[in-house]
Amino acid sequence: MNSFIDYTINGLVVGNIYALLAVGLALIFGVANLINFAHGSVYTIGAYVGCAAITFLRTPLPLTILVVAVPCGALGALIERVALRPLQGRARIAPLLATIGLSFVLDQLVQLVASPNPRALPADLPDWRLNVGGGSIGPMDLLIAGVGLASAGLLYGFLRFTKLGYAVRATAQDRDAARQMGVNVDAVNSAVFAIASALGGVSGLLVGMYYNHIDPTMSFQATLKGVVAVVIGGVGNVPGAIVGSLLLGLTESYGVALFGTTYRNLFAFALLILFLVLLPNGLFGGRKAVEAEPLTGTFIAPSRALRAPAWLIAAAALAAFALPFGWPSPYLLQTLTNAWLAGLLALSLTLVAGTAGQMSFGHAGLLAIGGYASALLATDWGVSPLVSVPVAGALTSVIGTALVFPAFRLRGHYIAIATLAIGEIVGLVILNWESLTHGAMGVSGIPPLSAFGFEATSARAVYWLTLAALVAFALLQARLSSSHIGRTLRALRDDEVAARAHGVEVARYKALAFGFAGFGAGISGAISAHLYTYLNNQTFDSQLSLLAVTMATLGGMGNILGAILGALALVGLPEAFRFAAEYRILIYGLVLLALVRFRPQGLLGTA
Amino acid sequence: MLVWSSLTRRVLFAAALSVFAAPAAFADEPKGEPILLGVSGPLTGPNAQYGAQWKKGFDLALDEVNGKGGVKGRPLQYQFEDSQADPRQTVAIAQKFVSDPKIVVELGDFSSTASMAASAIYQRAGLVQFGFTNSHPNFTKGGDYIWSSSVSQADETPRLAKYASELGFKKLAVLYLNTDWGRTSQTLFTSAAKSLGADVVAVEGYQPDEKDFRSTLVRVRDANPDVVVLISYYADGALIARQIRSVGLKTPILANGSIYSPKFIELAGDAANGVFSETNFFPGEPRPEVQNFVTKFRARYNEDPDTFNAVAYDTIVLMSQVFDKFGTDRAAIRDGLAKITDVPSVIFGKATFDPQTRRVAGARAVYLVVKDGKFTPWDGAKPTTN
Numbered sequence: 001m002n003s004f005i006d007y008t009i010n011g012l013v014v015g016n017i018y019a020l021l022a023v024g025l026a027l028i029f030g031v032a033n034l035i036n037f038a039h040g041s042v043y044t045i046g047a048y049v050g051c052a053a054i055t056f057l058r059t060p061l062p063l064t065i066l067v068v069a070v071p072c073g074a075l076g077a078l079i080e081r082v083a084l085r086p087l088q089g090r091a092r093i094a095p096l097l098a099t100i101g102l103s104f105v106l107d108q109l110v111q112l113v114a115s116p117n118p119r120a121l122p123a124d125l126p127d128w129r130l131n132v133g134g135g136s137i138g139p140m141d142l143l144i145a146g147v148g149l150a151s152a153g154l155l156y157g158f159l160r161f162t163k164l165g166y167a168v169r170a171t172a173q174d175r176d177a178a179r180q181m182g183v184n185v186d187a188v189n190s191a192v193f194a195i196a197s198a199l200g201g202v203s204g205l206l207v208g209m210y211y212n213h214i215d216p217t218m219s220f221q222a223t224l225k226g227v228v229a230v231v232i233g234g235v236g237n238v239p240g241a242i243v244g245s246l247l248l249g250l251t252e253s254y255g256v257a258l259f260g261t262t263y264r265n266l267f268a269f270a271l272l273i274l275f276l277v278l279l280p281n282g283l284f285g286g287r288k289a290v291e292a293e294p295l296t297g298t299f300i301a302p303s304r305a306l307r308a309p310a311w312l313i314a315a316a317a318l319a320a321f322a323l324p325f326g327w328p329s330p331y332l333l334q335t336l337t338n339a340w341l342a343g344l345l346a347l348s349l350t351l352v353a354g355t356a357g358q359m360s361f362g363h364a365g366l367l368a369i370g371g372y373a374s375a376l377l378a379t380d381w382g383v384s385p386l387v388s389v390p391v392a393g394a395l396t397s398v399i400g401t402a403l404v405f406p407a408f409r410l411r412g413h414y415i416a417i418a419t420l421a422i423g424e425i426v427g428l429v430i431l432n433w434e435s436l437t438h439g440a441m442g443v444s445g446i447p448p449l450s451a452f453g454f455e456a457t458s459a460r461a462v463y464w465l466t467l468a469a470l471v472a473f474a475l476l477q478a479r480l481s482s483s484h485i486g487r488t489l490r491a492l493r494d495d496e497v498a499a500r501a502h503g504v505e506v507a508r509y510k511a512l513a514f515g516f517a518g519f520g521a522g523i524s525g526a527i528s529a530h531l532y533t534y535l536n537n538q539t540f541d542s543q544l545s546l547l548a549v550t551m552a553t554l555g556g557m558g559n560i561l562g563a564i565l566g567a568l569a570l571v572g573l574p575e576a577f578r579f580a581a582e583y584r585i586l587i588y589g590l591v592l593l594a595l596v597r598f599r600p601q602g603l604l605g606t607a
Numbered sequence: 608m609l610v611w612s613s614l615t616r617r618v619l620f621a622a623a624l625s626v627f628a629a630p631a632a633f634a635d636e637p638k639g640e641p642i643l644l645g646v647s648g649p650l651t652g653p654n655a656q657y658g659a660q661w662k663k664g665f666d667l668a669l670d671e672v673n674g675k676g677g678v679k680g681r682p683l684q685y686q687f688e689d690s691q692a693d694p695r696q697t698v699a700i701a702q703k704f705v706s707d708p709k710i711v712v713e714l715g716d717f718s719s720t721a722s723m724a725a726s727a728i729y730q731r732a733g734l735v736q737f738g739f740t741n742s743h744p745n746f747t748k749g750g751d752y753i754w755s756s757s758v759s760q761a762d763e764t765p766r767l768a769k770y771a772s773e774l775g776f777k778k779l780a781v782l783y784l785n786t787d788w789g790r791t792s793q794t795l796f797t798s799a800a801k802s803l804g805a806d807v808v809a810v811e812g813y814q815p816d817e818k819d820f821r822s823t824l825v826r827v828r829d830a831n832p833d834v835v836v837l838i839s840y841y842a843d844g845a846l847i848a849r850q851i852r853s854v855g856l857k858t859p860i861l862a863n864g865s866i867y868s869p870k871f872i873e874l875a876g877d878a879a880n881g882v883f884s885e886t887n888f889f890p891g892e893p894r895p896e897v898q899n900f901v902t903k904f905r906a907r908y909n910e911d912p913d914t915f916n917a918v919a920y921d922t923i924v925l926m927s928q929v930f931d932k933f934g935t936d937r938a939a940i941r942d943g944l945a946k947i948t949d950v951p952s953v954i955f956g957k958a959t960f961d962p963q964t965r966r967v968a969g970a971r972a973v974y975l976v977v978k979d980g981k982f983t984p985w986d987g988a989k990p991t992t993n
Contacts (some may be wrong), residue, residue, distance in 0.1 A: 003829050006854060010821040017819070019842075108651065116655035119843045132829065135854040211818055213874050217653045221816050256822040261811045264787050264822075266865060306618055334702035334728075338695050431785065431814075440790040440812070444723060444745040459702060464686055479899045532694050532724030532750075536787060539694055568707070575699060578688060585651045 005133035007257045012334050013141050017210065020203030021226035022233070022241040024196035027155065030236025031172045033092070035227055035413060036195070037099040038079060039200050040219030041106035046072045046201025047208035047218070048114055051121050068205045076197020084193075085186060090301040092412065093373055094600040095485040097553055100546055101596065103219060104589030111216035112582060116607040123209035124320045139284050140210045140494025148242060149207060151199055168192055172236060173177060203554060220542075224420075228272045234282025235262070243283055247271075247326055269421040276418045277406045303601035305559055313561065320467055330459040335457070337531075339571040340466040344524035345544075346551040346563035347473055348517040354558025355481055355607060356513040357493025359416045360404075362423020363521060364544035368430060370396040370522030371529035371540060375443040378530070386451045389504065389526040395596070396522025401514040408510050411496070423545050431537040442536025449530045468526060473520045474560050480516060481560065481607070490558075554595060556602030565603055622665035637677035641684040642935050644926060645704040647725070648715040652691035654773065657717050657740070657915055658927050662687065664912070664919025668924045670921065678751075678930045683923065686710070691950055692717045694724035701725035705732035712737060714922055719743040719787045726753050739922045740915070743787045747965040754944050756885055756922065758864070758954065758970040760792045764838075766972050768799035769862050770885055771834060773974075774861065775989045778808045782823065782847060784839055785812035792838045792863065808832050817843065818851045828856040837862040841913070845874035848882055859883060859990045864972075868913035872980055882977045883985065888917040889952045889973040896951045917953045925950050925958060 019041060028036045046068045053059045053067045083102055087094045125143070129136040159165040171188045181183045207222075208214035225248065233244025248268060255267030275282060323507040324333060345363060352358045374392035375381040383391070403426070407418040430437045437443070449456040449465065456465055478487050488509050492499040500506050529535050551570050556563025573591065577584035619821065624959030647667070649658040654851055654929050673682045688703065690696045697716050704710045705728060708850065712735045716722040722738050722856035723746060738746055741987050746972030747753050771779060777918045779800055782794040789812065808828035823846070827835060835858055837844050846864035860882045866901045867886035872879045890901040890911055900920055904912040912920075928950050945962035950959040974985035 003825055006825045007822055010825065010854075013821060014819050040760060071922075073816035110649070116659055117870065118656065118874060120876065122876060129853070131855075132707055135825070136852075138853070154627075212849060213818070213842065213846060215656070215842070217655075221818075253822040257826065260826070261813045261817070261820075261823040264817070266816065330706045331699060331703035334699045338699060342695075440785050441743075441787050442719065442723075444743070445748070448727065457727070528695075532698065533727045534694075534719070534745075536720050538718070539724070573698070582650050582689070583688065598819070 003134065003550040006135050007253045009102030009132050009135060011250035011253030012246055013137065013249070013422040014252065015229075015246035016145045017207055017245075018150055018225050018229045018248055019152075019242045019245035020144060022229035022245045023148065023152055023155065023238055024200040024203070025226045026225075026230045026233065026238050026241035027192055027196045027199075029230060031168055032080075032084070032095070032189060033172075033236075034084075034095050034099070035417070036196075037096070037223055038102040038106060039099075039196070039226065040221075041103040042072055042075060042079075042111075042197045042200040043101075043204035043207075043222055044110055044214070044216060044219045045075065045106060046204035047121065047214040048110055048204075048216075049201065050205035050208065051114075051119055051214060054121070054124075064205065065202055068201045072201025073194040073198030076193040076195075076200070079197070080190050080193035081461075083593060083597075085189070087126075087600065090600050093553060093557070094596050096413075096416070097550065098593060098596045100550070101589045101592035103223075104585055105593070106244060107216055107219055108586040108589065110585075112586070114216065114596045116216055118213055118215035121205075121214050122212060133249035140206070140234070144206050144210060147202065152238050152242050155195070159238070159583060164188070164191060166419065201291045224424075225268065227417060228268055228421070230282075231272060231414075232275050232282055234284040235413075236334075236582035237282065237284045238269050240282055240284035246284075262432055263428075266425060266432065269425050269428070272421045273406065273418060273425070275408060276414060276421075277499055280410060280414055280497060302603040303556070305556060305562075305605040306603075307605040308561060308604075317471055321464070324460040326462055333459040333463045335575050336568075336573060337463045337466050339568045340470045341481075341524050341528055341531075342547070342551060342571050343564045344466075344473060344520050345469045345548050346555065346567040347470075347477055347560060348521040348524070349548045350552040350555065350558055350560065350563040351477060351480075351517045351520075352513050352550055355486060355493065356489040356510060357496075358404075358408075358513065359412070359419070359549075360545075361416045361420035361549060362426070362542070362545050363419075363548045364540040364542060365403075365423035365426035366396050366400045366518055367525030367528065367544065368426050368540040369399050369518075370525030371535050372430060372437055372443070372525075373522070374526030375446045375529040375535050376482075378447050379443055379445060384451075385447060385449045385530055389449070389523060389530070392526035393522040395527065397515045397518035397601075399600065400521070401511050401520035404514055405507075405511065408507050420542070423542055425538050427541065429537070437537075440536065442534060442539075443529075445535045446529050446535065448533065449527065462531060466521055469523060469527065470564065472563065477516070478560050481558075485509070485512065550592060553600075554602055556604040557606045559602065559604045562602050562604035562607070569603075616700040627785055628729065633872070635969050637673060637682045639677065639679070639681035641682050642678060642930055643707075643709045643712060644683065644685040644923075645700075645710040645713045646685050646687040646715050646969075647690045647697055647700045647704070647713060647721075648687065649692040649717050649721075650687065651692065654692045654717050657886065658687075658689070660913065660915035661715075661919040663904075663908055664916040664921075665923055666839040667900075667907055668920045668923030668927075670907075671903065678927055678935075683927060683930075685714070685923075690716050690721055692721040694721050697721045697725040698728060701728040701736075701953045704887035705729065705734045708733065711930070711937060712926060712940050714739065714926075719746060722746065726750070729753065730901060733941075734937050735944065736810055737922065737926075737944075739918045740764060742791065744791055747910075751965070752941055754941075754960065754965045756918070756954075756958065756960075756967050756982055758926065759968065760788070760795050762968060763864060763887075763968055763972075764792050765799040767861070767885060768796055768805070768837070770974055771836065771861055772803045772805060774834070774859075774883060776805065776834040776861070777808050778829045778830075778832045779834055779836050780809040780811075780830055780858075781836045781838065782811050782813065782820075782827065784843060785814055789838050796836070796838065796863075802820070813843070815843070818846060820847050821854055824851055824854045824856055826992045828854055832858055834858050835860050837866065839863070839866055841871040842874060845871050845879070848875040849878040852878070856913065867912060867975070868915075868983065869911040870913065872977065872982070877980075879977045879980065881990070883990075884975045885972050885974055885980075886914065886980070887972060888912075888914050889982070889984070891982075892971075892973060894956065894971075895955050896956070900953050921952045925952070939984075939988070974987040 229245035233240030377388035551566035555566030726749035949957040
């Protein structure tokens with residue numbers, strides 16, 4: 001019983017910390033209708049600015065908070081002005097991707113300036129502790145709780161009682177109507193980003209002090225937990241974000257108590273899925289929140305696709321097949337092999353996200369299922385890769401569809417968040433299901449691809465094999481897209497209600513899309529497994545899922561050629577910038593930003 | 608002013624060079640064709656800090672080797688390719704290295720995920736893949752071109768168990784980093800501790816990006832251990848050390864060698880005091896290899912080296928000796944690694960490979976305890992309980 005109190009206190013302590021970030025995310029989500037992936041980067045920058053102020057200027061805590069809040073607020077306003085405002089009215093995937101690109105750029109800048117080493121961020125606070133249950137809490141815990149509650153209270157008052165707050169709420173409810181009523185929507189947005197980012201920066205400072213630890217990679221996990229908390233609380237609801245954070249902290253703490261530490265994040269993401277399925281508006285979202293999501297397919301930029309003549313495509317494919325005869329370097333062949341494998345992933349994503357309108361931020365999970373299925377079949381059961389690879393594709397198709405099934409009724413951002421969580425869950429299950437997957441040890445000694453006594457180990461053989469798989473899938477998918485199935489999928493992407501009214505079994509068609517897409521991604525994962533000969537739970541991580549989204553968007557959502565082109569570009573770009581070592585992620589982020597800004601419908605346009 | 612600007616230009620030029628490849632241009636640089644080592648490691652991404660630590664160790668060793676005229680008049684250089692410790696990139700880098708005849712040996716990558724994905728390519732092409740941080744027990748099983756000087760967990764963890772027993776601990780709670788390295792160490796440690804008559808009362812694995820350990824530590828506390836054993840890196844080890852008292856757990860901490868870093872003390876603050884640990888590398892050790900390395904490292908970087916600096920430094924020293932004795936042919940390097948004996952090493956004292964396992968046995972070990980914010984050799988005093 002004593003320990004139960006401790007777990008509760010611990011849950012609240014951690015929830016407290018999540019709340020600091022969640023409040024800012026909720027505010028931005030409420031007004032700009034956007035998951036701000038760059039919020040975590042502002043939080044990191046806040047921590048580093050605070051660290052610099054304390055180290056070089058020896059500022060006392062209240063002054064440090066001010067020193068952090070002002071530039072972070074300015075940074076937030078700058079982000080809104082430079083990166084997001086030009087994207088107003090564009091498809092909603094555009095600002096989302098812009099924030100992802102921004103987070104790459106900002107995190108990398110921090111790393112370049114401050115070195116990748118973690119740093120200590122000592123807090124100059126009195127050294128007393130308050131005993132609660134079997135443990136104790138310190139002044140930092142109380143300070144964080146105080147700042148969290150105070151900022152939520154102030155924001156609540158600001159939103160409810162001030163004129164600008166009134167304008168913010170009006171903008172959140174209906175941007176166009178607010179504009180017509182004379183609200184300066186841009187100024188409102190700017191103010192919201194500034195407030196949220198100032199708060200984000202301060203939370204980075206406080207959390208860094210709490211753990212006495214800051215590092216340039218702290219942003220992604222922080223954003224992820226913040227997003228979970230926001231969804232639980234009800235998007236755009238500031239007090240809800242706090243309650244959601246506390247609930248998340250408690251769930252994790254009790255999860256650790258019951259099952260052990262490695263299950264912690266599994267509980268966090270399972271809670272998220274539970275909420276999305278049963279209570280997608282969150283605890284405090286009310287009925288309105290979901291209605292605010294557009295009913296038509298404006299999540300993805302509509303445009304006219306560029307059509308390449310058939311002879312050009314055929315010639316390009318032939319040239320690709322003929323390339324190894326020109327004795328290119330194995331490095332080039334390997335890079336292209338990577339691109340073809342990424343191309344299979346992008347094709348899979350562009351089908352569900354582009355053609356069927358079901359955004360997926362957890363597609364790397366499908367690769368992991370396929371990779372593990374084939375690897376385990378080949379090593380632990382001695383199945384020939386000739387059999388294990390297609391079986392892995394089929395298994396991925398079935399398991400992947402079953403996993404996403406509960407999320408079928410979600411739309412827009414919600415399905416993006418749900419799939420992100422599902423991707424994380426797949427990785428965590430792989431880590432924890434030791435008896436099947438070997439847990440953290442991974443699967444080693446996976447045999448190379450072989451058929452009838454011939455082993456595909458040379459760079460050329462693997463190149464041809466992956467290219468053939470890619471071309472086969474591209475042709476199949478082209479056939480699918482031009483059939484009545486493709487037409488139906490596009491119909492439910494563009495207007496699900498209308499499609500249902502016309503008698504389309506929505507869930508069945510979505511399952512069909514995910515089934516086909518899962519097969520392709522599963523094959524890609526399986527081939528990768530045999531290529532690498534070693535897999536573990538980190539081989540297909542969430543960064544890869546984000547990369548897949550970028551590839552599909554870059555090429556043009558739903559565009560088959562575009563997906564392949566996007567994969568080629570995004571595998572090729574970092575390789576091309578290899579000479580720039582530490583700077584290449586920065587360049588990659590900037591290129592992504594420029595693309596979203598100047599060609600949001602992708603290189604070849606959505607199809 | 609003129610002198611100043613020409614100096615600036617030279618510095619800038621040197622800096623520019625070092626961005627692309629190895630640091631070059633020192634006064635008595637040997638003039639021959641450079642011997643090129645390929646390095647695959649993280650310079651960006653979540654493990655970037657370790658790649659940065661490697662570079663410091665490499666650069667120091669290169670200065671030393673090249674300052675003495677290189678190997679038979681040829682300077683050593685390395686080509687560092689950033690892999691982000693991502694398997695998709697390490698395979699591409701592997702193809703790049705194996706097809707570049709100038710590369711005579713490959714060093715790295717950092718994690719097993721990344722390194723082992725590329726092993727098959729190195730093995731088939733006959734280029735030595737030398738992983739100096741790869742403790743996965745199956746890493747060197749990739750073939751006869753796959754070698755590792757990473758301290759074997761089979762060596763290190765029984766020693767940690769023995770230290771626990773010498774300190775008089777009977778009921779152990781183990782917290783481990785849930786990666787292949789942590790998992791291997793934990794299994795080996797648990798069995799070694801049991802064979803020494805200790806009870807392992809709790810075992811908890813945690814994720815590398817975990818920051819909050821309070822609830823984990825409550826579980827540990829309720830198991831009623833007399834010591835908490837950490838199988839951690841310095842960053843997460845420091846987080847645990849700081850949080851352990853907040854749940855009312857008063858037991859001492861015994862941590863494995865990889866927390867040994869000046870950063871551990873910095874990040875853990877006062878909570879570091881009283882932590883027992885052991886290390887393969889301790890700057891205070893009087894051995895000449897260690898003192899030479901530490902003095903030069905401090906002079907060049909104005910900070911204390913850690914284990915990652917030391918293993919990178921050792922690797923270059925080892926390679927220069929292999930090149931010197933057996934030449935720079937790729938196959939000759941593999942054969943040389945099997946034959947070379949007693950290479951002076953910071954970590955091992957004298958390093959000799961077992962040609963069967965392609966690993967080095969017998970890393971040095973110093974028992975440590977943190978006192979007044981400093982790692983100091985253990986004086987044999989048992990901890991006063993509570």
